[in-house]
Amino acid sequence: MIPVVETLIDGVPAACLPLADRAIHYGDGLFETVAVRDGRPEFWERHMRRLQQGCVRLGIPAPDSGCLAGEMWRLVRHRRRAVLKIIVSRGGGGRGYRPPEEPAPTRILALHPWPEWPDTYMRDGVTVRICTTRLGRNPRLAGIKHLNRLEQVLARGEWHDRSIAEGLMLDTAGELVEGTTTNLFLVRKGRVQTPDLSQCGVAGIMREVVMEMAREQDLPCETGHFTPADLASAEEIFLTNSLVGIWPVRRVDAEEFPAPGPITLLLQNHLEKIRSGFSP
Numbered sequence: 228m229i230p231v232v233e234t235l236i237d238g239v240p241a242a243c244l245p246l247a248d249r250a251i252h253y254g255d256g257l258f259e260t261v262a263v264r265d266g267r268p269e270f271w272e273r274h275m276r277r278l279q280q281g282c283v284r285l286g287i288p289a290p291d292s293g294c295l296a297g298e299m300w301r302l303v304r305h306r307r308r309a310v311l312k313i314i315v316s317r318g319g320g321g322r323g324y325r326p327p328e329e330p331a332p333t334r335i336l337a338l339h340p341w342p343e344w345p346d347t348y349m350r351d352g353v354t355v356r357i358c359t360t361r362l363g364r365n366p367r368l369a370g371i372k373h374l375n376r377l378e379q380v381l382a383r384g385e386w387h388d389r390s391i392a393e394g395l396m397l398d399t400a401g402e403l404v405e406g407t408t409t410n411l412f413l414v415r416k417g418r419v420q421t422p423d424l425s426q427c428g429v430a431g432i433m434r435e436v437v438m439e440m441a442r443e444q445d446l447p448c449e450t451g452h453f454t455p456a457d458l459a460s461a462e463e464i465f466l467t468n469s470l471v472g473i474w475p476v477r478r479v480d481a482e483e484f485p486a487p488g489p490i491t492l493l494l495q496n497h498l499e500k501i502r503s504g505f506s507p
């Protein structure tokens with residue numbers, strides 16, 4: 228059983244979604260995963276902005292931000308550490324793909340326990356593998372944190388070895404895109420680099436934060452096109468998401484990397500300062 232602490236569906240405590248909801252049938256919606264620390268959501272404004280932009284791109288009327296914030300506070304207040312998952316679906320809509328002309332979106336806010344990862348992941352780095360499942364290229368969906376996650380489900384099912392923390396995914400053209408639940412960064416010749424996401428992948432909140440932090444630290448930071456062969460020339464590799472923050476990568480399959488490298492460490496320290504100051 229998935230240990231959900233508390234759930235609000237359209238503002239009402241509930242545990243069941245109506246069977247007609249398009250989230251179930253088509254993954255017709257999007258989601259946000261927000262870290263909660265000391266009763267406050269981290270990077271709330273950024274999550275709300277991405278949710279809003281995703282709704283515009285999918286043609287789903289975005290929920291009122293004041294309403295979402297009110298529901299969020301009902302759940303996160305007094306929680307020391309938790310994960311808040313927000314799902315917005317297009318709502319009910321009968322059988323068939325055709326979206327309803329006047330959708331009535333569903334809001335689901337669910338509070339989950341904070342996942343415990345070994346301290347060593349952050350401190351000494353993680354081991355990752357390269358997945359065989361590929362990400363399809365589709366600029367129409369690229370960057371959006373939509374609910375269609377079958378590619379990640381299949382990729383995550385590829386390994387059972389608990390010493391492997393994450394899997395890297397390539398797209399159908401063979402370019403590196405991201406991890407199954409993280410964005411990927413390389414440091415090469417002192418430059419902070421992350422895959423371009425114009426064809427597929429999720430434009431992560433932590434990716435955005437890291438890119439801004441790097442630029443503030445006068446580190447050259449750019450998006451680009453990389454293949455697994457480029458990993459060999461990386462001085463440092465790290466992964467990001469809203470929950471883990473920054474995980475240094477110490478090993479990709481058989482290849483070892485310094486972890487954390489100096490730039491990864493600098494960014495980790497800077498992120499910790501931002502997080503403890505609760506900057507949006």
Ligand SMILES: Cc1ncc(COP(=O)(O)O)c(C=O)c1O
Pocket residue numbers: 260379405406407408409410428429430431432433434467468469470
């Ligand atoms: C496929 C995928 N890419 C990237 C990310 C990182 O996104 P964020 O930094 O917003 O947590 C996630 C997070 O769940 C993800 O599922």
